[in-house]
Amino acid sequence: MGETAIQITAMNKFFGKFHALKNINLTVGKGERIVICGPSGSGKSTLIRCINRLEEHQDGSINVLGTELDDNVSHIDLIRREVGMVFQHFNLFPHLTVLENCTLAPILARKTARAEAEGTAMKYLERVHIPEQAMKFPGELSGGQQQRVAIARALCMKPEILLFDEPTSALDPEMISEVLDVMVSLAADGMTMVCVTHEMGFARQVADRVIFMDKGEVVEEGAPDDFFSAPKNDRTQKFLNQILSH
């Protein structure tokens, strides 16, 4: 493995008394593609939300691109600028046009000139195949189109790492592939990606490693071929049976 992008060491996360993440150790190398799966409530979202401090962890350490994630606001801001995130429910800004959604953060957080930010935004909107929607509002787009805008919005910050939290779960079946295609092409470009998803076809195709979580713990991790054909843990086995029988 080359350089380290994310290093999580002995990390624990509590919601009040509830122990949501238990002793997580995870290293993600630059350019690596990780798929996280597991049953509902197992802590997948919580884990990736800890990486950009949408959730605060209580002990252990998280180091992103060499910066320690602690209470120092400038560390948090630095990490957030370098880590993009795509949400299950898109979370586009409804009062801004598609183009404004894409240029807002580069202009404000990266101090990019407007013209340059708009150029970059159009480039990424083309990349996700919807440049013609740039002047529309998010409410005028289909779910699949909105999610592709959300990916373009994240890319406009030129992040080192992209986090995906079930990006296709809220989509109608016929729109899932248009989003997955974009993600596959990002993977091909060498983007460091951490994806929570139940799209096992995607996991097989692009993942370097698959991580299985249950009850706040990392139960098993391995290369997709080993993981799918010869899961070692009973819980993994059971989960895969459920998922693949659908």
Place this chain on the structure above:
Amino acid sequence: MSVTTLPHDPTRKQAHRKRRLSRPIDMAFSALGIGLAALVLWRIFNWAVLNAVWISPDGTSKVCRGISGACWAVIDVRWRLILFGLFPFEEQWRSSLACLVIVIVAILSCLPRFWRAPRLAGLWIAGFVAFYVLMAGGIFGLTSVAPEKWGGLTLTVFIYAAGMLIGMPTAIGLALLRRSTMPVIAKITGLFIDGIRSLPLITILFTAALIMPFVLPPWLLGDKIWRVVIGFSLFFAAYEAENIRSGIQALPAGQEEAAKALGLTYWQRTTRIVLPQAFRNALPPTINQFVISFKETSLIVIIGFFDVMASGKAAFGTGDWSFAWVEVYVFVALIYFVFVFSLSRYGAYLERRLRVGQH
């Protein structure tokens, strides 16, 4: 017919209509109602227009003796008192100009092309400076007029505009502080808002005008009119803060999270993502608050200010015109109506405009 029939069942509707129209007694009642309404309107028209006296050539109430219609002559003779209060007679052009300045600035700031913080700020600062110079005088060869002499519609418009202008940013500040992640700040702000809301406006105005002089050191006191404006804007802000907070609360958590994930700072998130959407959500109750506040300006009479309502009372208060109080109140009501109704219609326009692109 069975009890389970739906209300929009066509047969039932038809039956209902048939029943309502076919019975002679119902038709008689309808005719009676329409007839009565027509009669009332006719009598109002007679009183207000046909039999009314419009002007008084000699400036006294003699022309109205023995007439059966409205005596609008009282407005003809006393309109300056109603609009300008006790402002010195020869200087009243200044008061009317000052009032006009504020109204024009208010109208301009309703136009979308002025919706930029620097433009709005420049507009209102220029507006208030012009207002103050015109009203107070003392420079540019204008004789100086003490604020106690300001009055009438000009005073109402001034107190209202200044109150809203200070009140709105205060409301935003209070709403944000009440949502602070620091529990102490959120608690204290909550107590402050609830405290102000629990007091009648009269008490607040009274405190600002009459009690503050005992409490504050003289150099901090300022003129009574400013203390009243501050009291008025605090009262407005306490209510409006809650409107804005409800607008913020209505936003999905994902909005703030997406903004955080993009690396935007607290202020960037607040000014670009949270507040613009919160305003949209809070628009109907906000317009409501603006309308209520306009009417509440009439309470400043309690601490010795002659707003348009009070100077209206003065207009028929002197013996000569005391019979013409209805006419004066109708005139004052009309003034209020023009302002408040325009405000409501503007609110409706804003709602339509801001919905564009949001489905």
